[in-house]
Structure formats: C-alpha cells, structure tokens
Amino acid sequence: MPLAIVVGSLLLFVVGAHVGRGIANLLSVGWWEFPDRADLFTSLPGLLEGDAGAGLTATHPMVAPAIVLWVCIAAVELAILGLVVAGIRAGLRLWGPSRVQGVATRVEAERLLGWSRLRRHAAIVRPDLYGKGRGQA
Template sequence: MQQDRLKNPHPWTYEIPLAVVLTLVLVAVLGVHGGRAVANLLAGGGWGWPAATQLFPSLPALMRGDAGAGLTDPGVVAGPEALTTWMSIASAVNLLGSLALGCVVYRRWGPNRLRGMASRAEAASLLGLPRLRRHRAVIRPDLHGKDPR
C-alpha cells in the first residue's frame, strides 16, 4: 500500500551504485592504512598516517608487507605478520560498519521506506475531530487508556 502511493518516474542509473562502490573502496583503503597505523603503534613506532597523495600509491607496498610505505618518517615499523593481521581486522571492522550504515540508510531512504505519518491537521481533516476524540483510547492508549494516571 505504501509503495503504490508515490511512483518515482526516474529510474536508478549508474550514479548511485558507482557512489556506493567508490565509497566502499575508500573505506577499504582507509581501513588498510588504519590497520597499518595500529600495527606500527603497537610495535612502538607511534601513530603514522600517510599524506593524502600517498593513500593509493602506497597500497601495493603495504600489501607486500612494508609497514613504512607512504610514511615520511616511518621509524620503528611492525613486522609483516602483525601488519597483515591489523590491516585485516581494521578493514573488516570498517566494511562491517559500512554495511550496517548502508542497511540503516537503505531502510530510511530506500525504495521500501515508509512514506510518512499524517500531521495533526491532516488527521483532523480526514477523520474529523469528533471521531478522533471518540476513539482516542485506541489511537493513543498510553495517554487515554482505561488505566487512569
């Protein structure tokens, strides 16, 4: 019933899926760099984040196990095993968070969303004020129920 009230004449084209894919790629890249930063921090090297221009070029070296790739002064860096572990954990947490956020966004603004509630004025004009008052215990049982408060 809710879906029949409003038809959207504009079909979905490539823009929305492309934005979703690019956002997920960016989240994955930031997860990899966040995992590297945590691995280096736990190895005693401090928190290190690459410059914005080094986010994507340093990815191949990071995947090979170089924890200092893209950093200006890496200092002490984590080993390849710790780097891989923390990159995997951070990427998984980021992608699961993105999935949860995507579900919330889809339910809120997606095609199957609830189209809304009537305002007070709309309900009064549609149902009439006497009918609303007669059935107030059904409409708002928390305020007008049988149990006096």
C-alpha cells in the same frame, strides 16, 4: 548515487588499510604515522605486501612485523565493512523499494488520534510495527 557510495566505500577501505598500519606500528614499536595524501594509493601495494613503512615520509628503524600488520588491517577493514553494510541497510530501510510509505510519525499520530485510540488502532496506524505477524515470537 550508487557510484558515489561505491567510490566512497573504496576510499574508506584504502584509508582503513593505512589506519590499520598505524595501529600495528603503534602496538608493535610505539609510533604512529599516516602517509601524505599523495601516497595513499601508491603505497597501498607495498603495504599489502607486508611493508609497514611503505609510503611513510620519515624513516623509522623498526616497523611492525607483517603478521601484526595484516591482523590490524583485517580488523580495521572488518569494522569498516560492518559500518558500510549497516549504513547501506539503514539507507535501504529509509529510502529503498521496500520502505513503508505514508506512515505517520509518532508525534503526528498522537496529535491526531490521542493515546487511547492510538493504542486501540495501532495495527492500522503503524502496520510496519504492529500489523499481522508482528510482535509474535
């Protein structure tokens, strides 16, 4: 599973570089083109060197300047990095070693205890939300 997460993340970053190039070309010269699947990895070195037309099948007379290209790629990559980190964090919270096991869902607790008893014993029923040290600023 960790290998699949790493490979999937790397693929997202490669696709993100091409999306950043598309955004840069769209903002600078007004056209968008995505490379063929076969050119996703082979055009990456030229793309990272600042060539906004690397790996594209159509030849365009104008492409985005290198600085615009790098700024757009960096913005897209930062957004992808944030999504990957948020996904890993959410996954660890649900399935990681520090997850709370054996905690009832909200519907199960309400059905078994009722609202008044549930509120009285909230620290026992959901120690992750209402336990000692929780809710204090």
